[in-house]
């Protein structure tokens with residue numbers, strides 16, 4: 001494990017689980033004549049164990065972009081994303097791919113807006129898979145998957161079917177179960193309740209509370225003010241930047 | 246009379262070409278290291294100055310449009326195409342003494358033994374990777390026999406086990422592969438390549454000639470096996486959906502050169518190079 | 532009755548040929564190939580074969596080897612499928628009687644040089660004898676690998692796993708190793724070798740044979756050899772060990788139970804019997820039985 005040269009010299013045991021420092025992201029659209037889309041720059045934030053940070057801002061402000069940058073899915077142009085992994089801090093923007101994958105396997109979870117369906121893999125296994133990848137057994141993973149799917153009211157007859165044909169809400173619940181099956185120390189959520197009814201929204205709120213209670217640090221985008229107020233203890237405002245020519 | 250599946254000790258005083266010193270930047274825990282690999286076909290460039298490291302258990306996808314040099318690179322890695330420059334280094338397993346060897350200065354017997362034992366090559370066309378004149382069981386059993394297996398019953402049961410893994414009915418074990426569908430042939434090829442428990446597999450467009458529904462099944466299978474066996478793999482594909490599903494990491498090739506590389510989802514979701522952006526935007530959803 | 536005495540032909544070069552037909556330079560070249568073959572048991576040595584006054588398939592490879600090693604004092608026996616009296620055997624014997632003036636015989640024990648197609652005599656050979664095989668296809672890996680460059684590499688690197696594929700296929704199809712002719716062997720723990728189309732019944736005789744064994748392939752111009760007392764091991768599986776053919780009846784003529792039998796049709800109503808394929812062996816046994824009875 002290496003700390004980048006410009007990383008923090010000390011590693012306080014009680015520091016944030018995840019932090020961004022001087023993060024900047026501009027998209028350059030080469031297929032559209034090289035248009036530059038600045039999304040944010042000089043962005044700093046941190047989340048501590050047991051807390052949930054909500055990203056606020058109008059549509060297009062860059063909330064999803066930031067969340068993806070924290071997940072190392074988007075590559076920022078400047079800045080660091082520091083995550084506490086196995087007790088030490090690691091800069092995800094500088095880590096080699098296999099280190100990033102390792103962090104994602106055990107430390108960093110992400111609930112995307114949409115489920116990416118894997119052909120032929122039944123819902124139960126899609127949910128169980130991250131648990132097995134994080135080092136658990138597939139059998140225990142399936143047990144936990146069943147518990148979660150039941151809790152999220154996914155009918156049992158769907159468990160052994162690949163979710164390609166599921167409704168948007170059903171797919172999203174599978175997606176949520178998949179990310180809550182591992183007790184990630186850090187969890188990122190992009191509109192997890194967007195297509196859910198009130199009852200299932202309540203389940204998600206409960207899951208988030210439980211995660212905070214076990215010490216997880218969460219960063220989320222919640223379009224639903226009620227949900228946001230129920231789960232987040234801090235907020236982070238993003239404002240839309242002007243498109244530069 | 247069996248061929249022992251172990252390598253002669255490295256560093257023996259044999260008549261081998263003089264060794265250039267190993268590159269200084271070889272990763273300690275790596276598996277394959279490629280430096281400035283270049284192949285020319287006369288004046289045409291096949292691939293140029295390709296450099297990368299591969300770690301155990303890592304799946305590297307090579308993407309790019311047709312003619313970008315993907316197959317050339319793969320063939321150069323597996324020694325099927327002569328290289329005009331650069332180096333290919335392989336970390337031999339610890340039980341063979343460990344350490345990096347330069348594949349191009351290794352003696353041919355050692356190199357062939359290494360490749361037979363540690364590597365698998367799944368060809369785009371099953372006919373290039375199967376023996377069509379012998380049964381499915383013999384196709385799976387041959388690599389075992391080549392490594393010294395001499396118990397028919399064991400070979401047979403391993404072949405049956407692998408047919409099951411690749412979802413071919415056990416009663417087809419004595420049938421000739423030419424009686425198989427394209428998808429079955431491809432799965433048989435995969436079984437033949439994985440039966441010896443290699444550390445590294447190379448695949449060229451493994452789903453190339455297959456129907457979409459057949460592709461899904463094969464991809465699922467490959468994904469599961471690679472995961473389960475902790476295989477490292479280099480997979481060439483022009484299909485970004487295949488790359489997304491199988492590869493941990495991608496290299497994007499254009500006109501023989503690597504123009505962009507990184508974590509698969511980074512390259513596909515946030516492509517930086519103009520060519521990668523074009524490639525990603527020209528498919529509806531990957 | 533006693534064995535017919537060796538017959539000696541008239542003058543060696545009566546018809547204007549060089550001794551044993553081939554010119555001395557060609558013979559020296561073939562002998563060099565033979566020496567190399569003996570030095571590397573089982574290894575196929577290329578040689579510049581000559582056109583012979585016989586078509587390929589008639590044993591031109593064996594004939595060239597025989598011509599290169601035969602001397603005026605040799606006693607030659609030629610068999611085809613175990614018999615001395617087939618067209619092929621007779622014409623080769625006559626060829627050497629005419630061109631080398633050597634004595635010929637049908638008796639295995641009197642021969643110093645035996646050229647064969649398809650059999651090894653039942654009588655164990657001795658150190659004073661040389662057995663020359665006619666070989667149609669010298670390369671045992673050819674059925675699987677058509678490229679000569681590749682088969683050479685496979686030999687060089689001892690990559691012989693593919694040979695077991697053939698045996699595997701036999702067991703898969705027939706429940707046992709059904710290959711019964713040209714059964715592949717490993718010589719001296721090193722080279723994979725084709726024993727020529729002899730029945731596998733004869734393979735054990737090749738192992739540590741006292742006589743020198745020479746193999747000549749005319750069409751493919753290859754010579755290989757097994758020196759006296761060299762290990763010749765038939766390939767097999769641990770759970771399907773090498774086995775030779777056996778018959779559930781003895782030879783109908785001499786009663787032998789340990790010789791290789793041919794099926795002979797005796798009439799057009801399906802009558803048949805099994806007799807020794809080695810005609811000399813059978814006759815010798817019957818002679819001995821007659822003598823004992825007298």
Ligand SMILES: Nc1ncnc2c1ncn2[C@@H]1O[C@H](COP(=O)(O)OP(=O)(O)O)[C@@H](O)[C@H]1O
Nearest residue numbers: 027039058059060061062063064065066514515
């Ligand atoms: N992969 C991408 N490539 C190019 N532009 C992108 C990409 N992802 C997001 N953007 C742009 O970044 C800006 C912020 O988008 P986003 O982060 O989705 O906002 P929000 O989640 O706040 O609605 C938008 O202008 C969007 O079009």
Ligand SMILES: Nc1ncnc2c1ncn2[C@@H]1O[C@H](COP(=O)(O)OP(=O)(O)O)[C@@H](O)[C@H]1O
Nearest residue numbers: 286289290291310311312313314315316317318
């Ligand atoms: N055997 C060959 N002889 C000459 N040119 C070749 C040969 N193989 C490939 N090429 C050329 O090399 C380039 C890369 O080809 P290839 O590696 O097959 O690309 P890809 O697999 O990405 O389609 C192309 O320009 C192709 O025409």
Ligand SMILES: [Mg+2]
Nearest residue numbers: 063064065221
């Ligand atoms: Mg968004």
Ligand SMILES: [Mg+2]
Nearest residue numbers: 312315316317
């Ligand atoms: Mg190609």
Ligand SMILES: [Zn+2]
Nearest residue numbers: 782785807813
């Ligand atoms: Zn008899």
